Amino acid sequence: MINLFNYIDRPSPIHRLTGACKLVCLIAWSVAAMTSFYTPLLIFLTVASLVLFRVAKLKVKDISFMLGIMVVYIVMNNVLIFLFSPEHGTSIYGTRTVLFRIAGPYVVTAEQLFYHLNVILKNACTIPIVLLFVCTTNPSEFAASLNRIGVSYRISYAVALALRYIPDIQREYRDISLAQQARGTEMSKKASLVNRLKAASSILIPLILSSLDRIETISNAMELRGFGKGKNRTWYSGRKFSKMDILCMVVCLVLVILSLTLTYLNGGRYFNPFI
Amino acid sequence: MEKEAIISFENFGFQYTAQAEPTLYDINLKIRKGEKVLIAGPSGCGKSTLAHCINGLIPNSYPGKITGSLTVGGKNAQELGLFGLSKTVGTVLQDSDGQFIGLTVAEDIAFALENDCIPTKEMHEQVEKIAELVDVKQVLHHAPHEISGGQKQRVGLGGVMVNQVDVLLFDEPLANLDPATGKQAIVLIDEIQKRTGCAVVIIEHRLEDVLYRPVDRIVVMGEGRILYNDVPDQLLCGKLLQESGIREPLYVTALKYAGVKLTPEMRPSYLPELQLSENQKKQVLSWFAKQPPAEKKQQQEVLLQADNIDFTYEGGHHALRGISAVIHKGEMLSIVGTNGAGKSTFSKVICGFEKPQSGSLTLNGTDLSTMSIKERADHIGYVMQNPNQMISKTQIYDEVALGLRNRGVSEEEIRPRVEKTLKICGLYPFRHWPVSALSYGQKKRVTIASILVLEPEMILLDEPTAGQDLKHYTEIMDFLAELNRQGVTVVLITHDMHLMLEYTPRAIVFNAGKVIADKSAAEVLNSPQIVEAAHLKETSLYHLAQQCGIGDPEEFTRRFIARDREVRKHD
Numbered sequence: 001m002i003n004l005f006n007y008i009d010r011p012s013p014i015h016r017l018t019g020a021c022k023l024v025c026l027i028a029w030s031v032a033a034m035t036s037f038y039t040p041l042l043i044f045l046t047v048a049s050l051v052l053f054r055v056a057k058l059k060v061k062d063i064s065f066m067l068g069i070m071v072v073y074i075v076m077n078n079v080l081i082f083l084f085s086p087e088h089g090t091s092i093y094g095t096r097t098v099l100f101r102i103a104g105p106y107v108v109t110a111e112q113l114f115y116h117l118n119v120i121l122k123n124a125c126t127i128p129i130v131l132l133f134v135c136t137t138n139p140s141e142f143a144a145s146l147n148r149i150g151v152s153y154r155i156s157y158a159v160a161l162a163l164r165y166i167p168d169i170q171r172e173y174r175d176i177s178l179a180q181q182a183r184g185t186e187m188s189k190k191a192s193l194v195n196r197l198k199a200a201s202s203i204l205i206p207l208i209l210s211s212l213d214r215i216e217t218i219s220n221a222m223e224l225r226g227f228g229k230g231k232n233r234t235w236y237s238g239r240k241f242s243k244m245d246i247l248c249m250v251v252c253l254v255l256v257i258l259s260l261t262l263t264y265l266n267g268g269r270y271f272n273p274f275i
Numbered sequence: 276m277e278k279e280a281i282i283s284f285e286n287f288g289f290q291y292t293a294q295a296e297p298t299l300y301d302i303n304l305k306i307r308k309g310e311k312v313l314i315a316g317p318s319g320c321g322k323s324t325l326a327h328c329i330n331g332l333i334p335n336s337y338p339g340k341i342t343g344s345l346t347v348g349g350k351n352a353q354e355l356g357l358f359g360l361s362k363t364v365g366t367v368l369q370d371s372d373g374q375f376i377g378l379t380v381a382e383d384i385a386f387a388l389e390n391d392c393i394p395t396k397e398m399h400e401q402v403e404k405i406a407e408l409v410d411v412k413q414v415l416h417h418a419p420h421e422i423s424g425g426q427k428q429r430v431g432l433g434g435v436m437v438n439q440v441d442v443l444l445f446d447e448p449l450a451n452l453d454p455a456t457g458k459q460a461i462v463l464i465d466e467i468q469k470r471t472g473c474a475v476v477i478i479e480h481r482l483e484d485v486l487y488r489p490v491d492r493i494v495v496m497g498e499g500r501i502l503y504n505d506v507p508d509q510l511l512c513g514k515l516l517q518e519s520g521i522r523e524p525l526y527v528t529a530l531k532y533a534g535v536k537l538t539p540e541m542r543p544s545y546l547p548e549l550q551l552s553e554n555q556k557k558q559v560l561s562w563f564a565k566q567p568p569a570e571k572k573q574q575q576e577v578l579l580q581a582d583n584i585d586f587t588y589e590g591g592h593h594a595l596r597g598i599s600a601v602i603h604k605g606e607m608l609s610i611v612g613t614n615g616a617g618k619s620t621f622s623k624v625i626c627g628f629e630k631p632q633s634g635s636l637t638l639n640g641t642d643l644s645t646m647s648i649k650e651r652a653d654h655i656g657y658v659m660q661n662p663n664q665m666i667s668k669t670q671i672y673d674e675v676a677l678g679l680r681n682r683g684v685s686e687e688e689i690r691p692r693v694e695k696t697l698k699i700c701g702l703y704p705f706r707h708w709p710v711s712a713l714s715y716g717q718k719k720r721v722t723i724a725s726i727l728v729l730e731p732e733m734i735l736l737d738e739p740t741a742g743q744d745l746k747h748y749t750e751i752m753d754f755l756a757e758l759n760r761q762g763v764t765v766v767l768i769t770h771d772m773h774l775m776l777e778y779t780p781r782a783i784v785f786n787a788g789k790v791i792a793d794k795s796a797a798e799v800l801n802s803p804q805i806v807e808a809a810h811l812k813e814t815s816l817y818h819l820a821q822q823c824g825i826g827d828p829e830e831f832t833r834r835f836i837a838r839d840r841e842v843r844k845h846d
Contacts, residue, residue: 140378164378176664178628182652183725184681202667202677210663217373220332224366225376225434226390229358234392236377236385236402 006167008135013244014056019137019145021245026133028252032259033126037118039271041262045125045255053128056136063131070127077123078116089115095274111274139163144235153233161218172210177203280305281363281441281474282329286343289324289333298324300499302343308441311468311475313485316496317520318744325496326446326478330366331357348441361387365435369447371427372419380422381406381415384433401437408467409433424614425456429463436467442474443467449481450742453613453770454812461487480744482516483524483815489545495519507544512537520746522773526815529835533562546815551822559823569833575603578733578764579625584634586624594620595631596788602733607756607765609775609796612785613810618768621785622735627651656726656734660741662718665725671697671713672706675725692728700724700754716747720754733764740771749843752778772800772811776836784809797832
């Protein structure tokens with residue numbers, strides 16, 4: 001089965017951090033990466049995120065599906081930037097070093113390539129961290145941590161439940177699809193696009209109906225045990241911050257400050273090697 | 276002195292907003308502290324509605340009009356509201372998967388405590404204590420899919436007991452459990468009640484299974500009213516159960532057939548204490564002697580042959596270990612075993628949903644391994660347990676026609692075939708109805724019709740009667756038996772022992788990926804080793820036969836079933 005947003009339980013220092021700490025770090029890390037185009041910082045963050053990935057004992061195989069989507073996203077992003085704004089790099093860095101011409105307005109400049117490098121680096125240093133967070137945070141702790149940083153517990157719990165039911169629904173989808181195939185619904189590439197869409201609807205309708213049944217049961221079960229009664233709730237899996245948690249959060253906040261300082265000292269968001 | 280009532284209905288009535296008629300009329304019912312009450316009745320009699328009134332889902336989740344009064348713990352239920360009631364009444368729902376909210380056993384038990392803002396440390400201690408009480412301490416950190424159905428139910432019970440409730444309400448606790456686990460659940464409920472002194476209310480139509488441990492009172496409901504509200508022994512002596520479509524314990528029915536006059540003093544509600552005089556035993560013996568011996572069916576040609584099938588799931592779970600079995604043409608047989616014994620995997624292998632790593636499967640002598648799912652479906656139809664998982668069209672006609680349309684059959688040819696199938700399934704009058712207007716049992720028929728229309732030689736049904744009361748059960752099963760008489764081979768995957776005894780002459784028993792028995796249903800259920808390994812339950816007829824000194828309990832069971840089917844057919 002495809003691993004979408006699943007917790008992968010392995011003994012590692014990253015797994016041991018509390019969910020709330022990891023969430024704070026994730027946010028801080030993303031802010032640091034998003035606000036800056038300071039290339040040395042981005043390179044540092046990218047390398048660091050890959051190291052953290054190793055520390056968490058995650059394997060490429062675990063996340064191959066999501067990694068694929070990420071690569072497609074980065075490629076698309078860059079292609080579109082180039083198509084719509086081939087001179088973007090020139091306007092940012094103020095110089096124009098033509099490497100070669102393609103056709104019409106499409107000219108490849110060193111500035112543009114450098115800009116693309118920065119865009120790729122920004123993706124490459126944040127996306128692994130998001131995956132890292134998703135794969136090392138127990139979903140119930142995830143709810144607890146969302147709640148801890150101020151999100152309403154109802155929403156936090158809803159998000160956690162949705163994540164939790166993904167494997168169940170995947171399984172159900174498979175069962176329904178097999179039963180439909182047995183009745184002759186063609187799901188393979190042999191069928192035309194229209195027929196495949198029709199086939200998909202013949203699976204989605206029963207899937208939605210049975211999910212609605214499931215939702216009714218679970219919401220009754222939750223209310224019967226007092227969910228939604230108070231303004232707050234506590235969490236069985238909630239944990240106090242350890243020294244390590246605090247250290248990590250401090251490091252990530254330092255990164256944000258560093259990123260902002262660099263922007264300030266640099267007199268702009270962009271690190272410019274062309275002047 | 277009578278104990279004080281913890282739940283008290285007075286001239287209570289309820290009508291759902293969406294319905295034209297009330298569902299409950301004139302309910303007067305008291306449940307006292309520490310009492311154990313069984314509420315029984317056929318589907319649609321209002322027993323679940325009554326339960327929803329007690330736990331507050333009515334009117335919170337299912338709005339409607341309430342008349343009369345309901346007090347719980349001395350307070351008006353409507354004023355207490357859902358959350359207030361949850362402090363007094365703990366509800367264990369029918370679907371032990373659906374009510375598993377937490378990600379692990381511990382979190383699920385803690386759920387109510389979390390909502391009460393109990394500090395984490397204290398919560399951990401309380402969870403530990405409850406886990407010990409319901410005996411799930413070993414699996415505290417397991418996810419729901421890692422534990423058995425029985426354990427899930429224990430967790431469900433633990434999850435409401437953390438509230439220190441005074442009433443435990445069980446909504447059809449046996450519906451999703453295999454017979455042996457159901458038996459354990461009844462024992463557990465009994466023990467918990469004795470230890471905590473809670474009042475226990477069990478909503479269930481499987482009377483005999485609940486009576487495995489004594490109850491104080493049985494309430495029988497029918498069409499929204501209370502028909503009986505007294506001790507069990509009295510009830511079993513009368514005719515009310517049969518009249519209201521609830522199955523009596525089999526031994527009680529057998530005694531009645533034998534002409535034994537039941538009185539409450541004989542204690543008919545609790546088999547271990549049943550008193551039979553020598554004279555009455557003789558009555559049973561002579562009835563047994565008078566019944567014609569049960570017919571044995573002739574062996575037919577082989578339809579499907581499985582040879583040494585081995586299958587391991589991707590994750591490494593070795594589900595089938597060298598399965599060999601034969602299914603004959605025109606047979607009706609059941610495949611039984613615990614959850615995870617391999618029976619569902621076996622059916623998936625037959626349908627081609629999973630490919631076995633070794634072994635062979637032939638149909639009419641042709642190798643199945645080269646056939647696709649779709650090709651196999653022309654010969655073998657598969658009906659899933661939950662009809663909602665199969666139905667994808669809004670109109671009954673379209674749903675039944677789907678398989679033919681997918682196979683490119685012309686509309687002129689489809690019409691007579693669909694109509695013929697709808698007639699066989701008793702759905703012809705509904706052919707222009709939307710599927711959503713049908714009852715669960717009717718939907719089940721639609722799914723069977725949508726498979727039958729492809730004219731398979733064999734149909735394979737996964738738990739066809741799960742959650743059905745006696746009336747719907749009889750309807751579905753008689754329908755399948757009729758199909759079988761018309762020549763369709765019917766294979767049933769089931770937990771239900773009545774079904775197996777009554778309708779299928781042969782049973783294949785799975786255990787831990789192997790076939791451990793392949794013999795008549797009566798033989799299986801009269802063999803203590805097989806019964807234990809397959810998580811089945813001995814029938815009470817076995818015990819009755821022993822008590823009366825009948826040497827061949829199998830034959831007794833067979834003759835009883837033959838007689839019972841005759842009687843019910845004439846009803």
